[in-house]
Amino acid sequence: MTEKTSFVEGLTKRHLIELDACTRCSECLKWCPVQEVTGNRGISPPEKIRMYRDLINNTEGLKARLFGPRKVNRELLEEFAKAVFECTTCGACGESCEVGIFSQRLWPFLRKKMVDMGLGPLGPQANLPKVIERTGNPYDKPAEERYRPWFPQEVKVAGRAEIGYYAGCTGAYESQAMVRGDVLALGAIGEPFTMLPPEEEVCCGFPLFITGQHDRLEDLTRRLVDAYRIKGVKLLISSCPCCVNIMARDWPLFYGQELPFKIRHITQFVADAIKDGKFHFKEGLKEKLIYHDPCYLSRGVGVTEEPRSVLKSIPGVELIEFDRSGLDSRCCGAGGAARKVFHDNAIAMGRLTIDEAVGKGADRLVLSCPACYSKVNEAMEGYDKQIRIVDIMELIAELISGD
Amino acid sequence: MIDQSREVFNDIPSLVRTIFYIAAAISIIVFFTGSWLRISTWFKGGDDPNDPVPKKSTLGLARISLLYIFSRDCLFAKRVVERSKLRAVMLLFVYWGFIVLFIGTIIVAIDYDMGADILKGGVYLYYSLVLDISGGFFIIGLLFFILRRYIFSRGAVVSAWDDAAVLILMLIIAVSGFCIEGIRLARFNPPSMDWSPVGAAFSVVIKAWIPDDGILLSLYRIFWVFHAATALFFIAFLPFSKQFHMFAAQITTLEAGMRKSKLMELVHD
Ligand code: SF4
Numbered sequence: 001m002t003e004k005t006s007f008v009e010g011l012t013k014r015h016l017i018e019l020d021a022c023t024r025c026s027e028c029l030k031w032c033p034v035q036e037v038t039g040n041r042g043i044s045p046p047e048k049i050r051m052y053r054d055l056i057n058n059t060e061g062l063k064a065r066l067f068g069p070r071k072v073n074r075e076l077l078e079e080f081a082k083a084v085f086e087c088t089t090c091g092a093c094g095e096s097c098e099v100g101i102f103s104q105r106l107w108p109f110l111r112k113k114m115v116d117m118g119l120g121p122l123g124p125q126a127n128l129p130k131v132i133e134r135t136g137n138p139y140d141k142p143a144e145e146r147y148r149p150w151f152p153q154e155v156k157v158a159g160r161a162e163i164g165y166y167a168g169c170t171g172a173y174e175s176q177a178m179v180r181g182d183v184l185a186l187g188a189i190g191e192p193f194t195m196l197p198p199e200e201e202v203c204c205g206f207p208l209f210i211t212g213q214h215d216r217l218e219d220l221t222r223r224l225v226d227a228y229r230i231k232g233v234k235l236l237i238s239s240c241p242c243c244v245n246i247m248a249r250d251w252p253l254f255y256g257q258e259l260p261f262k263i264r265h266i267t268q269f270v271a272d273a274i275k276d277g278k279f280h281f282k283e284g285l286k287e288k289l290i291y292h293d294p295c296y297l298s299r300g301v302g303v304t305e306e307p308r309s310v311l312k313s314i315p316g317v318e319l320i321e322f323d324r325s326g327l328d329s330r331c332c333g334a335g336g337a338a339r340k341v342f343h344d345n346a347i348a349m350g351r352l353t354i355d356e357a358v359g360k361g362a363d364r365l366v367l368s369c370p371a372c373y374s375k376v377n378e379a380m381e382g383y384d385k386q387i388r389i390v391d392i393m394e395l396i397a398e399l400i401s402g403d
Numbered sequence: 404m405i406d407q408s409r410e411v412f413n414d415i416p417s418l419v420r421t422i423f424y425i426a427a428a429i430s431i432i433v434f435f436t437g438s439w440l441r442i443s444t445w446f447k448g449g450d451d452p453n454d455p456v457p458k459k460s461t462l463g464l465a466r467i468s469l470l471y472i473f474s475r476d477c478l479f480a481k482r483v484v485e486r487s488k489l490r491a492v493m494l495l496f497v498y499w500g501f502i503v504l505f506i507g508t509i510i511v512a513i514d515y516d517m518g519a520d521i522l523k524g525g526v527y528l529y530y531s532l533v534l535d536i537s538g539g540f541f542i543i544g545l546l547f548f549i550l551r552r553y554i555f556s557r558g559a560v561v562s563a564w565d566d567a568a569v570l571i572l573m574l575i576i577a578v579s580g581f582c583i584e585g586i587r588l589a590r591f592n593p594p595s596m597d598w599s600p601v602g603a604a605f606s607v608v609i610k611a612w613i614p615d616d617g618i619l620l621s622l623y624r625i626f627w628v629f630h631a632a633t634a635l636f637f638i639a640f641l642p643f644s645k646q647f648h649m650f651a652a653q654i655t656t657l658e659a660g661m662r663k664s665k666l667m668e669l670v671h672d
């Protein structure tokens with residue numbers, strides 16, 4: 001790293017204004033799950049912002065402009081890199097931020113800066129580009145195993161259709177009950193839908209985006225968008241909030257133009273189908289359910305009402321809420337690709353979610369994200385508090401097929 | 404109506420006045436240079452079509468950063484009200500207090516230095532009342548934030564050295580301003596006293612402690628110099644401190660509002 005290293009290049013105007021906007025009021029600390037489980041103020045949002053501002057001053061401050069750039073403080077840089085990668089990018093700090101800093105977007109770009117400077121990604125995150133290139137998914141699993149273990153054979157997939165379904169890597173390899181539920185629900189709604197062959201349904205790019213490794217994003221986006229376009233897709237559905245997020249927010253940028261289809265989370269599609277009378281629950285469920293809003297579904301794309309309306313439409317269900325719900329929900333620890341690197345933090349966050357769900361007397365904890373699903377299940381292993389965990393689509397499948 | 408007017412440099416030796424004008428010019432130059440450094444750094448950032456405030460020129464950004472101060476979201480601390488009513492009220496004391504005191508200072512400059520001669524009679528009395536009360540609220544707000552940050556935070560607030568610096572500087576400026584006002588009122592007992600309730604309260608305490616006019620005059624001069632020096636230092640220091648958030652936070656606050664509707668467009672259109 002030279003003294004000419006720019007801490008500004010690659011960021012947008014909004015990022016730079018945000019870095020100047022923090023008042024260090026510290027309101028966000030109360031909402032940050034990493035703060036909650038580590039108590040480490042050094043990795044708090046205002047501290048990260050202060051550190052990065054100091055780094056910017058190396059080249060943009062008064063002294064730097066008068067006498068040339070200062071030598072970068074390596075220790076500060078490393079401290080910052082660790083802090084920005086320990087964050088789950090849940091965005092709760094941004095939602096509570098008194099000056100409206102859009103942290104769910106700021107942290108990933110600051111991570112990218114660290115990657116550009118050789119200070120990230122951390123641990124197994126560094127293998128992601130190679131693994132995705134080799135297998136098409138971040139889990140290093142063969143493409144032929146993508147659908148086969150869970151795909152319900154009774155559901156027919158059209159060759160071409162206006163509705164496209166993207167299972168996503170985490171769902172397909174780590175949260176199969178969820179994707180099975182997706183397909184069963186799509187089958188029950190009865191509108192023809194299409195899917196890409198397993199070797200073509202490559203990673204959406206989110207793991208690369210969130211770990212600051214943006215090099216292959218354009219390529220992945222083009223491959224997927226063009227493949228769905230050729231199949232005549234006008235509406236692309238997925239149940240993974242991270243996939244939905246990058247598709248809706250970033251794909252148009254990487255694709256270089258507006259997408260030829262709209263993006264929806266599967267709960268939106270199911271909620272609409274229920275509203276339009278295309279689908280209803282025959283079976284009831286006498287249970288008290290608590291719904292956890294995934295960060296990238298709620299704060300990411302604003303989907304908070306639809307999953308609730310689906311759950312409320314199940315006869316007999318009593319839906320209860322976490323103290324922090326909707327746009328204020330608390331991250332379960334799975335976010336930001338930090339769960340494999342800062343494993344203990346992630347488990348501790350998952351257990352906070354479990355504690356509250358158990359404390360409120362819920363029969364089941366309902367999730368709506370494959371990463372939440374696998375992390376909260378992991379957090380439950382060996383824990384003295386236990387609660388049944390179910391993905392919202394798994395629950396729907398249960399009611400459709402009477403499992 | 405009582406005939407009153409503002410005496411800015413009464414009892415201030417002419418050499419001090421001259422030094423004041425030179426220092427003020429330097430402080431303003433430093434302020435604009437520092438602000439330019441910060442704002443031109445923003446302009447080095449790229450454009451993101453998802454941002455509600457993209458391709459603005461440097462001057463455009465400077466303009467919106469000033470204009471947005473007066474937006475509804477900022478003037479009524481919308482995002483803070485949603486989280487804590489008490490903190491919102493205290494923030495508004497500081498925010499409005501700062502704006503009113505700043506505008507008040509500009510009016511004095513127009514009145515005195517440009518010879519507009521507007522601060523007299525009834526206008527002056529109302530001017531005194533508004534500034535006096537705003538100053539009082541400003542001090543209450545600052546004390547609240549000092550206590551919150553340093554006494555009652557129990558480690559839950561992240562601070563750096565410039566947090567203390569800007570809070571204490573603003574408090575010193577406000578309190579020393581009231582000391583000057585209090586000494587003036589204590590010395591002359593003007594009929595307009597009722598229009599400066601906070602200043603009058605200061606004058607009562609000052610008079611009770613220091614009845615001697617000679618000492619009061621010396622104190623007046625000392626406080627005047629001190630007040631002017633801290634205020635000018637604050638202006639110059641502002642763009643080099645975290646207090647520059649006052650020109651950035653309103654942009655992000657307003658953007659956050661616009662973003663909410665954009666967010667819904669992503670998958671709800
Ligand atoms: S994004 Fe989430 S984890 Fe990261 S600093 Fe903000 S609140 Fe904490």
Ligand code: SF4
Nearest residue numbers: 022023025026028097
């Ligand atoms: S809430 Fe926003 S302004 Fe306050 S400390 Fe956190 S990031 Fe900074």
